[in-house]
Amino acid sequence: MSYFSYPPFYRSTPPSQLSTPQHRTVTVEGRGKVTAVPDQAIITIGFVTENEDVNKAQAQNAKITTQGLAALKEINIQQEDIQTVSYTIQPIYEFTEGSSILKGYKVQHTFEITVKNLNQVGKVFEAVVAAGANIAENIEFVVSNKDLYYQQALQLAIKNATEKASSIGQQLGVSMNTVPIKVTENSTAISPRDYTLSLSAEATLQAAPPIQRSKLEIEAIVTVVFPY
Template sequence: MHDFRVHSYYTQPPMEPSTRTISVTGQGTLYVKPDTVIITIGIRTEHASALEALSENAKRANAMIQALQTIGILHEDIDTSSFSIYPKYTYTNHTAVLAGYEVEHMFDITVKDVKMVGAIYETAVANGANIARQLQFKLANEQPHYQQALAMAVKNAREKAFVLAHTLQLPLHDVPIEIKEQSNSFTLSPPRTIVLAEGAAPPIQTQEIVITAVVHAAFAY
């Protein structure tokens, strides 16, 4: 992700305060298909005994991991994202009564072939997974795409400046005296919890990643 700090580049020595300038904002935007997906999926188990809930959760988690490895997911691409054990209570006459325990083990699965996402959900559900959270579409290397968007933004700023200069019949210099870069890439949607049942893995439609570069440029005339 790019930050929002402003970077200034001087293409020639700063001009005298009396120099007349045209200031414009240029923008370049690319729509890129992701090449990496991070799936957050896991197992939730409940039992009157914390030990039994933990044992059942571990059994299902191991089965899920082994099944994912059989379809090509590497061990190093499966990471625990969270693990919790907490009690569950019922209330009788305003009195809390311990009803059992819930164990939840969530995993982040890095998928380097986006076409496999549906198969991964299907395999995970068939082997013990019953809850999923966020799905992140990413680029393994965002920089080449951002640099292309940045070049488009500079070109867009120059075109705007020349339109203004031509309209006002001003002798605009071809090279800007200053360029300020302000950039951003993309924002993920808020995580959404999906409860999964066997045989009900959802079809996944690939989302495009929007990469945008913005520059502020000043041209002398």
């Protein structure tokens, strides 16, 4: 009969007990900002009608809205650049001696109009107001290629973080590795306030006011961890 002898079993050393170099780290925030000139405007404008009869209020609103859309078409504003943002029907009550009496209905149809030629902003206001628009809320200036500017700002943010890490390394007297081990994007965009144009349903606008567009600031913020 033959007997075989097996070698003793040796357990390998757990990874946690292996000797591995431990890196210390520094975490910094980097910011990058670029300035862009707006090339488009978004105008919020609406049509309001009131009548004792809800159906008549809706019909009147549909009429002036159709006139407004036709006026926009005449100045070459494309259909895809006109979006409905709200359509509301509200009852109008008169409160007297502790009771409320239904007096009629208010219908409001509000649009966002994207104007891709900023020289047309004034013409858009004049056209829709002449057609019956009686609500003008605000103008927002935007850039059509925001992503391009944001990428530039992001590069500046990374550069800013790297420069900060190098400066900290010099102050500490250590060799900072400028290749990060972690980058977190905490992005935001800074824009000027929207231009507000207040026009009530009872008011009329004889001509569009002169509107000066302001520059946009697009900012990127990153949190970066560097080893040393």
